[in-house]
Every structure is written in structure tokens, then in C-alpha cells.
Amino acid sequence: MSRLLKKGIWPIALVICLGIVVWLSRSGEASPVPLVSTLEKNGYRIEVRTLEARSSPMEEKQFLVTVTDVGGANVEATSIQIKSWMPKMFCGIFTAKVERSSQGSGYEGTLVPVMSGRWVAETRVRIGSDEFVLLHDYKVV
Structure with missing residues (x-):
């Protein structure tokens, strides 16, 4: 026994x-993933905001990027790039189309995630000779 x-x-x-x-x-x-990610460095504040809490695969995902100085005044970026991928997966790196925001302040980036799951958006902001990198998690369901 x-x-x-x-x-x-x-x-x-x-x-x-x-x-x-x-x-x-x-x-x-x-x-839960944050709707806003922020980086404060060298007198600048860079914010990446997910405009929708969740989105579906093969539908546009929008991001709002704002760049300000310590006083809160808008700063014009020399260039902004947003690249996105799924951690621990091999489904490629997707680049967002980034344009000036129609709202007047900031920049809007749009891309199409292809699968459900947790994604990362890497935002590279160049201001003069300085480059800032901010990682922002988001979810696709």
C-alpha cells in the first residue's frame, strides 16, 4: 500500500x-497594460498614449506622441519613428506612419498589428542632436 x-x-x-x-x-x-508611457530626460517630457484601451488584430492602432519642455510648452521634434513587435514571438517588426496630429499638438502614429497578444511600441524621438527612446506596451485582443 x-x-x-x-x-x-x-x-x-x-x-x-x-x-x-x-x-x-x-x-x-x-x-493590465498602461494607456500612457512617459519619459522625462534632458529637460524634455515625451509621452506616448494609446488612443484605444484595446484593439483587434488587422485593425489600425493609433498612438499619440507629445513632446514638451519642462514648462509644458510644445516642442517640435526633428523626427519621430514608431516600430512595433510582439515580445517572444517572431511575427516581424511593423513601422507606424507618423504625422502631425490633427488636434494641433503632438504627433499621431498608426499601424496595423497582425495578431492578438501583448505588443511593444518603440518610439524614437529626435530633437536636434538628442535622441530619446521610449517603450510602450499595448494589448491586441
Whole structure:
């Protein structure tokens, strides 16, 4: 009887351990993503905002990028690039089309994510000779 019990415990312990590993690896994906990411450096404040909390695959995803000085006055960027990819996946790097915002302040970037899941948008802002890089997480469902 005790031999049977010892043999039966190992599969159960293995299943429990695997369950814990899967749960821990997935818990980071379940956490909410921020709608706004901010970088303050060298007297500038760069903000990347997701305009929708969630979007669907193969639909346009929009971002608003604002660049201001410490006093809050708008600063014109020399160039802005937004590139996006899925961490831990191999589905490519997508580049957003970035234009001046129709609202008058900031810049709007639009791209089309191809799959559901957690994505990262890398925003590179050049102001004169300075370049700033800001990573912004977003989710596609």
C-alpha cells in the first residue's frame, strides 16, 4: 500500500509543479497594460498614449506622441519613428506612419498589428542632436 502511495504521488507532484510554472509564466501577460508611457530626460517630457484601451488584430492602432519642455510648452521634434513587435514571438517588426496630429499638438502614429497578444511600441524621438527612446506596451485582443 505504501509503495502504491509513493508511486502515485510523483505524477501528482509533477502536475502541480507544471501548473505553477505555467501560472507564473502567464501571470505577467494578464497584468493590465498602461494607456500612457512617459519619459522625462534632458529637460524634455515625451509621452506616448494609446488612443484605444484595446484593439483587434488587422485593425489600425493609433498612438499619440507629445513632446514638451519642462514648462509644458510644445516642442517640435526633428523626427519621430514608431516600430512595433510582439515580445517572444517572431511575427516581424511593423513601422507606424507618423504625422502631425490633427488636434494641433503632438504627433499621431498608426499601424496595423497582425495578431492578438501583448505588443511593444518603440518610439524614437529626435530633437536636434538628442535622441530619446521610449517603450510602450499595448494589448491586441
